């Protein structure tokens with residue numbers, strides 16, 4: 001099969017490599033990241049995941065077969081109750097309540113990123129939706145795997161749990177399922193359709209980078 005995922009992976013390499021070198025990401029691995037900055041990130045990521053989970057609900061309604069529809073419904077459930085539970089547990093350690101997390105002020109980048117994906121989800125095909133949401137999962141898996149190899153990163157008292165979550169086989173299987181699904185959905189698509197999928201994938205890969213940058217700068221909006 002002509003796997004579109006291979007083409008997408010090649011296309012985003014320059015962006016993903018920049019992401020691996022970003023000081024927020026390297027700081028998670030060597031423990032040099034400030035806890036205050038991490039807590040800022042957690043609040044934005046909590047708002048992000050609340051919107052991200054909705055994308056899976058939309059995907060579930062766009063899926064044709066039972067298995068795909070059910071997997072997306074389960075993915076929404078796991079995002080809200082498992083991935084976001086990690087954030088709630090982290091927040092508690094910082095003395096931030098779940099209500100406070102949900103009531104955080106949304107940053108410009110969080111807003112722009114989730115709005116883009118929701119637009120694609122409402123207007124596009126299931127393949128388009130998947131191509132837009134895939135960099136989130138796939139790039140986190142790549143980051144998790146890379147950080148897991150850094151000395152002491154898995155055992156770090158503050159950031160170890162983050163690294164363990166995103167480098168886990170369980171998270172990797174989810175990402176791989178989404179990659180394989182996109183390959184199947186795009187198997188017979190035209191070059192014009194494939195180019196559109198690549199555009200979404202590039203756009204949200206850049207948004208991922210900007211999300212790290214926003215968190216590192218603790219920037220809510222570039223203008224007051």
Ligand SMILES: Cc1ncc(CO)c(N)n1
Pocket residue numbers: 045048049135136137140208211
């Ligand atoms: C911004 C962002 N991208 C990806 C993930 C992984 O689901 C996450 N939690 N947050």
